[in-house]
Amino acid sequence: MSRELTKKIQEIMSAEMGHIGVFIVSKQCRDLGVDPEDIEPEDLNDLAKALGKVMLTFGGSEKARKVEREIKKLAN
Amino acid sequence: MKLIDRKKEIEALENYFANARDGSGKLVLLSGEVGVGKAALAFELMKRHEKDALCIYTSVQKTKTIPYAPFLNNIDEWKGYVKTLDLPDRLRRELFSTTSISEFNVGLQERVFALFEQAFKEISENRAMIFFIDNIHWADTGTLALLSHMAESIKNMRVLIIGAYTSNVLQNDKFSDFTEFLTGLMMKDMLTSIHVENFWREDVAEFIRTFLDVESIDNAFVEKMQKASGGNPLFLDYAMDLFIKEKVVRRRKRLVISLYEINIPSSFEEIITRMLNLLPKKATTILRYASVQGTTFLMDVLKGQLKMREEEFRRYISLLEKEGMIYPVDEERYGFIHNRARDIIYETCVKKKELHREIADLIEILHEKDINTHYLELADHYFKAGAWKWASRYAAKAGDENLKLYSLGDAIFAYNMALTAQKMEKEEDTTSTGKLLLLLGNTYLLSGRWEEASASVHEAIDIFEKEGDTAFIINAYIALGDIERERSNLNEASDWYQKAMDLAREELDNRAIAKAARGLGYISWRWGNYESALSMLAEAEKISKELKDPIYGIVMVDTGNVHSALGDLKTPRKYYLKGVEALQESRNLWDLARAYNNLGDSYLQAKEWDMALEFFEKCSEIAKKAGLNNFFGWSLFNSAEALNAKGDLDAALTYLDRALPILEAMKDINGLSGVYRDYGLVHLKNGDFKKAETNLLKAMKYAKEADNTDMILDTKTDMAELYIKKGEKEKAKEILQPAMQSAKEMDARKRLERIEELLKKVK
Numbered sequence: 005m006s007r008e009l010t011k012k013i014q015e016i017m018s019a020e021m022g023h024i025g026v027f028i029v030s031k032q033c034r035d036l037g038v039d040p041e042d043i044e045p046e047d048l049n050d051l052a053k054a055l056g057k058v059m060l061t062f063g064g065s066e067k068a069r070k071v072e073r074e075i076k077k078l079a080n
Numbered sequence: 081m082k083l084i085d086r087k088k089e090i091e092a093l094e095n096y097f098a099n100a101r102d103g104s105g106k107l108v109l110l111s112g113e114v115g116v117g118k119a120a121l122a123f124e125l126m127k128r129h130e131k132d133a134l135c136i137y138t139s140v141q142k143t144k145t146i147p148y149a150p151f152l153n154n155i156d157e158w159k160g161y162v163k164t165l166d167l168p169d170r171l172r173r174e175l176f177s178t179t180s181i182s183e184f185n186v187g188l189q190e191r192v193f194a195l196f197e198q199a200f201k202e203i204s205e206n207r208a209m210i211f212f213i214d215n216i217h218w219a220d221t222g223t224l225a226l227l228s229h230m231a232e233s234i235k236n237m238r239v240l241i242i243g244a245y246t247s248n249v250l251q252n253d254k255f256s257d258f259t260e261f262l263t264g265l266m267m268k269d270m271l272t273s274i275h276v277e278n279f280w281r282e283d284v285a286e287f288i289r290t291f292l293d294v295e296s297i298d299n300a301f302v303e304k305m306q307k308a309s310g311g312n313p314l315f316l317d318y319a320m321d322l323f324i325k326e327k328v329v330r331r332r333k334r335l336v337i338s339l340y341e342i343n344i345p346s347s348f349e350e351i352i353t354r355m356l357n358l359l360p361k362k363a364t365t366i367l368r369y370a371s372v373q374g375t376t377f378l379m380d381v382l383k384g385q386l387k388m389r390e391e392e393f394r395r396y397i398s399l400l401e402k403e404g405m406i407y408p409v410d411e412e413r414y415g416f417i418h419n420r421a422r423d424i425i426y427e428t429c430v431k432k433k434e435l436h437r438e439i440a441d442l443i444e445i446l447h448e449k450d451i452n453t454h455y456l457e458l459a460d461h462y463f464k465a466g467a468w469k470w471a472s473r474y475a476a477k478a479g480d481e482n483l484k485l486y487s488l489g490d491a492i493f494a495y496n497m498a499l500t501a502q503k504m505e506k507e508e509d510t511t512s513t514g515k516l517l518l519l520l521g522n523t524y525l526l527s528g529r530w531e532e533a534s535a536s537v538h539e540a541i542d543i544f545e546k547e548g549d550t551a552f553i554i555n556a557y558i559a560l561g562d563i564e565r566e567r568s569n570l571n572e573a574s575d576w577y578q579k580a581m582d583l584a585r586e587e588l589d590n591r592a593i594a595k596a597a598r599g600l601g602y603i604s605w606r607w608g609n610y611e612s613a614l615s616m617l618a619e620a621e622k623i624s625k626e627l628k629d630p631i632y633g634i635v636m637v638d639t640g641n642v643h644s645a646l647g648d649l650k651t652p653r654k655y656y657l658k659g660v661e662a663l664q665e666s667r668n669l670w671d672l673a674r675a676y677n678n679l680g681d682s683y684l685q686a687k688e689w690d691m692a693l694e695f696f697e698k699c700s701e702i703a704k705k706a707g708l709n710n711f712f713g714w715s716l717f718n719s720a721e722a723l724n725a726k727g728d729l730d731a732a733l734t735y736l737d738r739a740l741p742i743l744e745a746m747k748d749i750n751g752l753s754g755v756y757r758d759y760g761l762v763h764l765k766n767g768d769f770k771k772a773e774t775n776l777l778k779a780m781k782y783a784k785e786a787d788n789t790d791m792i793l794d795t796k797t798d799m800a801e802l803y804i805k806k807g808e809k810e811k812a813k814e815i816l817q818p819a820m821q822s823a824k825e826m827d828a829r830k831r832l833e834r835i836e837e838l839l840k841k842v843k
């Protein structure tokens with residue numbers, strides 16, 4: 005279940021960032037103290053914000069908002 | 081024209097430059113869509129500091145020429161600022177000497193990087209520098225490696241490097257080398273990027289007002305322009321310029337004409353087409369011919385094609401320059417200012433094939449002297465002309481040249497082109513096709529693309545077998561051994577090395593015997609067959625020493641590893657140090673990093689933590705500069721182990737947190753098992769047994785996947801220790817007894833001692 009969340013988040017990031025997306029996800033997880041192999045639904049909010057922020061410097065505000073929105077949606 | 085908006089972005093750049101000027105240099109990237117104004121931003125910064133810094137602009141060209149071109153084509157601009165006067169010449173000599181590719185050429189790339197590093201250092205001792213490279217997403221892999229190296233090197237120099245790239249390329253597979261470059265920077269915590277966005281509506285209005293030098297502007301016009309351009313400055317700039325050329329608007333005249341009279345273009349393509357229609361016929365002809373050469377073009381070749389009088393030619397060139405279509409790149413070349421303009425013009429050309437042929441022939445004649453800097457262009461033009469024989473010949477040469485300089489992505493591109501051309505030329509494959517495939521396979525191997533490497537080498541073997549080329553077959557077997565070894569498929573690797581060995585002994589091919597023996601020795605070590613490992617490696621040592629083969633340094637490190645696995649503390653160091661010396665000489669940085677890493681490890685075993693940390697630091701330094709992400713990750717988690725042992729648990733965890741994403745991205749299962757083991761060990765110390773257990777289990781999973789017997793044994797022993805601490809002696813015993821057995825089988829003294837000690841506790 006939790007590994008599934010990781011996969012979905014990686015997919016969202018890779019769709020925008022390609023190969024580098026996977027790395028960004030596990031790095032942000034580590035920075036937040038979340039085990040990348042074990043992401044819980046309650047981690048999603050922080051993670052979405054963190055990944056949105058990274059996205060801002062690569063793809064701009066529109067993509068940042070999109071990524072943040074899509075990740076938050078995974079909580080439901 | 082003055083810069084519209086961009087306050088935040090300029091402020092950020094100013095900050096980075098101020099830091100650089102104070103001695104903390106940095107690489108900063110600008111990202112954004114085509115024409116959004118990345119270059120405009122960098123130019124603005126350079127304009128502001130043209131007095132207090134040496135400002136250098138260079139652009140990567142979509143049409144490839146030589147590796148490292150963006151660093152090379154501006155030497156003249158900085159050569160006056162270096163102390164070592166012959167530095168530029170030394171660089172050119174290294175890069176353009178016509179040595180042939182034979183063995184690994186890692187050393188050459190390292191020498192080139194060191195020279196660039198020295199140049200930048202000497203310049204920055206003289207003056208602060210802003211070095212702007214545009215369009216880095218098109219860079220050859222060599223340039224990207226150099227950029228990555230320089231990012232690390234300029235940390236203490238007065239240098240700001242700015243790189244601009246189009247952000248759309250990130251999702252595109254064709255740019256995977258570039259995204260890998262970004263990932264590498266991010267791993268080192270060195271990725272600083274500023275994203276530039278299109279104009280808002282107010283900025284569009286201000287842009288138009290500034291462009292026309294008027295106070296106010298018709299609102300509806302702004303509206304329409306905003307819609308057509310999406311706020312893209314390039315579109316706006318070119319569209320306004322077009323209106324002026326079409327004489328529908330004029331500068332310093334408030335817009336009064338009715339909007340309906342202005343035909344607002346719906347695409348950038350339309351702007352270019354309408355602009356071309358306004359140019360004199362001869363000028364468009366020049367552009368057409370130039371566009372066939374590529375995004376940049378050699379002036380002498382262009383002139384040769386046009387048969388125009390010199391003076392007339394010059395006149396049209398300066399007209400096109402004035403019209404903002406082209407710009408001078410260096411003494412030999414001009415380039416299109418906007419690549420999309422070039423593409424649009426190229427599309428309108430007729431008889432492309434003939435033109436490509438004509439260009440290739442002219443380059444051959446006019447550039448005979450430095451032909452080795454034109455291989456890729458020649459290959460490309462002959463290819464597009466359908467002249468397969470020549471295309472394949474030049475593409476193979478371009479591949480060699482790029483491989484020699486370690487620009488692997490371009491080498492792969494060129495070899496593939498050579499192979500395609502050969503297939504077009506003739507039905508039957510020959511030895512030369514096989515040789516190309518083998519080179520391609522080895523290049524894939526060097527870039528870590530195992531699947532493709534294996535496929536190419538297998539294809540090569542089929543051809544060699546048909547032709548009966550034994551010497552090549554042996555080399556291909558060794559290549560397959562290397563590929564499988566790198567992929568941790570030890571059984572397959574062993575089979576290939578053995579096949580190579582049998583054949584090499586038959587043929588009395590000593591160099592190949594040494595390589596196969598090294599491969600077999602390495603695998604025996606990984607399997608825990610230390611005795612046979614030592615005898616194989618001894619053979620490899622003897623031969624490689626006699627032949628002065630660069631594999632000698634590698635053999636020394638391997639031999640050290642076996643002694644270390646046998647529980648010996650001092651002997652390994654002797655071998656590692658011999659390895660370090662040889663590897664420094666051959667500049668084999670990959671194995672040098674390995675040697676330092678293992679030296680650190682031997683001090684770790686000896687519980688000399690500070691010495692261990694020192695060597696891991698050396699390993700990390702090399703890894704960061706050479707872009708060896710795996711070693712960078714390894715040195716981080718090894719340092720964590722030393723820190724853990726020293727009792728600095730927090731620092732240890734920080735290092736592990738940095739290492740993990742790196743090794744995950746590299747899919748380095750050996751490394752991952754190491755990291756999780758260290759997490760386990762830290763938590764074991766912390767007393768957080770639950771976390772210790774989860775992490776040790778993960779370590780075990782990866783160790784098994786990697787078939788790493790040492791690691792499996794170590795992790796099992798750790799698990800036993802955990803159970804003892806938890807008071808579950810039975811569970812510990814269950815693990816320890818079989819562990820003791822395998823330690824005995826592996827003749828691993830140190831490990832056996834640890835197990836016996838733990839066993840005492842459970843009795």
Ligand SMILES: Nc1ncnc2c1ncn2[C@@H]1O[C@H](COP(=O)(O)OP(=O)(O)OP(=O)(O)O)[C@@H](O)[C@H]1O
Nearest residue numbers: 082083084113114115116117118119120313314317
């Ligand atoms: N902030 C700005 N103010 C005024 N003009 C601008 C601004 N930004 C860009 N321009 C103009 O827009 C055009 C395109 O800008 P520029 O070449 O810098 O874009 P780019 O992002 O580097 O494009 P490419 O992706 O094609 O390399 C240029 O003519 C430039 O002068």
Ligand SMILES: [Mg+2]
Nearest residue numbers: 118119214215
């Ligand atoms: Mg640009």
